[in-house]
Amino acid sequence: MxxxxxxxxxxxxxxxxxxxxxxxxxxxxxxxxxxxxxxxxxxxxxxxxxxxxxxxxxxxxxxxxxxxxxxxxxxxxxxxxxxxxxxxxxxxxxxxxxxxxxxxxxxxxxxxxxxxxxxxxLPVITSSKVIHSTALSRVSKHALDLPPSGVPRAFRVGVPAFDLFPFPVWSKLQAAFWRKPDLEQLCYGNPAGDQRLRELIAAYLRTSRGLACSAEQILITSGAQQGISLCAQLLVEPGEGVAVENPGYRAAAHAFSIAGAHVQGVEVDEQGMKCAALAHLNNCRLAYVTPSHQYPTGVTMSLARRLELLEWAERNQGWIIEDDYDGEYRYSGAPLAPLAALDRQGRVIYVGTFGKIAFPALRLGYLVLPEGLVESFARRRSLDMRHSEVSTQVVMAEFMAAGHFQRHIRRMRRAALSRRNTLLAHWPQGLEGVGPMPSVVAGLHVAVPVVSHEREQVLLARAKEANVEIVGLSRYWLEDTVKPVDNRAGLVLGFAAVPEAEIKAALDLLGRVWR
CATH class of the missing domain: 1.10.10.10 (Winged helix-like DNA-binding domain superfamily/Winged helix DNA-binding domain)
Structure with missing residues (x-):
């Protein structure tokens, strides 16, 4: 045919x-x-x-x-x-x-x-169509909200004065690396991180923070959150208890919950986490704390509480995860020595980050681990991401070795202090239902008490209408304790994200819309 x-x-x-x-x-x-x-x-x-x-x-x-x-x-x-x-x-x-x-x-x-x-x-997969999976269910219940969009505004929390970052210096170092890269560094690298950077971090912690550690104890991460997540994956069995500060850093609680832990909130007072409560928690061998500057209340954990917490970990063969997210910022005297500096039994895992000194999008952090954990953590991390992006590590190492890092820390501390002083000097007085502005001796944010949850929500709504970013203290409590109880209300303000003129303008605006 x-x-x-x-x-x-x-x-x-x-x-x-x-x-x-x-x-x-x-x-x-x-x-x-x-x-x-x-x-x-x-x-x-x-x-x-x-x-x-x-x-x-x-x-x-x-x-x-x-x-x-x-x-x-x-x-x-x-x-x-x-x-x-x-x-x-x-x-x-x-x-x-x-x-x-x-x-x-x-x-x-x-x-x-x-x-x-x-x-x-393409078909849309909804929760009703997804195969029953415990892990998927946990993610849906413990997901993070998207971060605020746009350039930083007053009073965005968790953002340093990265408008002062020495980008010309950084760009020159970055260009120098790529102009003639070491071919060995372009291959697959050590999942624990660049050796030189680890050595410099260890040296910085020894001299500036009083934390005796070696480069072999350092594990480079993609920000502090990955470090916390690794701890959740490797140190917690499903069903085990994990103690977290309440109110506290919700992203850490989510990481432990997704790992299958039973997250239990421990109240915070003017001395930090009430460590005596740990003895009454069921099957709990891990505690997550922010002792240098509690998030979000801003209190510093007392020495007595630190020693009590260490004794609990030693007695129970437990672990303490110390998140020192903004420990470099102290406005009277030198930064406090970390809780890990008091540890003599290898029970503390120290979480550090460059995000509060440089800028959040850098996504560069590190863990200081007891020597027996380093290899397991590095192997586990390599399954999520083979290793960190090489040029950022190499450039940060050169940035530190050339002295730029320490100079930048001093500059950032001065800038944060000046911006804090502007906030304190121009904070509107006599606001209905708003407590006194507390003293701010450390960190990049402050929590101001409010008389009731209802009043907190009114103030937040008016601030939002005025295009001012403020977070309510009530949102930092665990979900099972988020009821609108009056003593959980407050305003959390970051004061480092924008220059002094913008802080003053925002405060003038709030003084009008809040009255």
Missing amino acids: PDSALSIAFNPAGIELDPKKGLSRQLYQALRLRVLDGRLSSGSRLPATRDLAVALGISRNSVVRAYDQLYAEGFIEGRIGNGTYVAHLPEKTVPAKKLTTNLSTGFSTGLSPALSTKLVD
């Missing part, structure tokens, strides 16, 4: 190709669509490339390229001496919908969701 007779089953009518776009790609998409929606069934014969080219008024090469792509993806197959046919594909279990096709692009607007080639037609 002649080819023309065999080709009658294929009708090219309706295939319209835009000569201004790639012809072979358009034809490939149109033919692929016809196979998927069933208009070209398994075993259907396709025209010879020359015949189809004539029918569509395009070059044979365009048809050949379209066929080659369909061959490569398994949509069509050739039979020696007998032409080209649609491959035998699995039968559709979902009937094809009636199609409205734009053949200039080759996409369908009515293709069965199971076979759609269009992104917007």
Whole structure:
């Protein structure tokens, strides 16, 4: 039988190709669509490339390229001496919908969701459709909110004065690295991190923070949150208790919850976490704390509480995770020695970050681990990400070695102090339901008490209308204790994100809208 007779089953009518776009790609998409929606069934014969080219008024090469792509993806197959046919594909279990096709692009607007080639037609997986999975359920219950968008405004929490970061210096160091990179550093690296950077971090902690440690105890992470997550993955068994400060850093509580831990909040007072309560928690061998500057209340854990916490960990063979997220910022005297500096039994894991000294998007942090944990943590981290991005580590190492890091810390401390003083000097007085501004001796934020949850919400709503960012203290409590109890209300203000003039302008505005 002649080819023309065999080709009658294929009708090219309706295939319209835009000569201004790639012809072979358009034809490939149109033919692929016809196979998927069933208009070209398994075993259907396709025209010879020359015949189809004539029918569509395009070059044979365009048809050949379209066929080659369909061959490569398994949509069509050739039979020696007998032409080209649609491959035998699995039968559709979902009937094809009636199609409205734009053949200039080759996409369908009515293709069965199971076979759609269009992104917007892909099936949406909702919680009711997802396979029952404990891990997926935990993620849905303990996900973080998206961070605030846009450039920092008064009074965004957790953001340092990165408008003062020496970007020209950093860019020169970055350019120097890429101008003539060490080829060895471009291969797969140690999951524990760049050796030189680890050595410099250890030296910095020894001299500036009083924490005796070696480079072999340092594990580089993608920010503090990854370090906390690694601790949750490796130190907690499902069902075990984990003690966290309440109110506290919710992202840490989420990490432990996702790992299957039973997160238990421990009240915080003017001396920090009430460590005596740990003895009454069920099956608890891990505590997460922010002793140098409690998040979010801002209190400093007393020496007596620190020693009590260490004694609890030693007695129970437990672990303490110390998050020293902004310990460099102390406004009278030198920064406090970390809790880890008092540890003599290897029970404290120290979490550090460059995000509060440089900028959050740097995503560079580290853990100081007891020697027996380093290898396990490095191996576990390598399964999530083989190792940290190399140039950031190398540039930060050079930044530290050349003295830029220490100079920048001093500059950031002075800037934060000046911005803190502006906040204290211009804070509106006599506000209804708002307690006195507490003293701020450390950190990058302050928590101001408010008389009731209802009043807190009113103040937050008015601040939002005025385009001022403030977080309510009530949101930092664990979910099972988030009831609108009056002593849980307050305003948490970060004071380092913007210059003094913007702080004063925002405070003047709040003084008007809050009255």
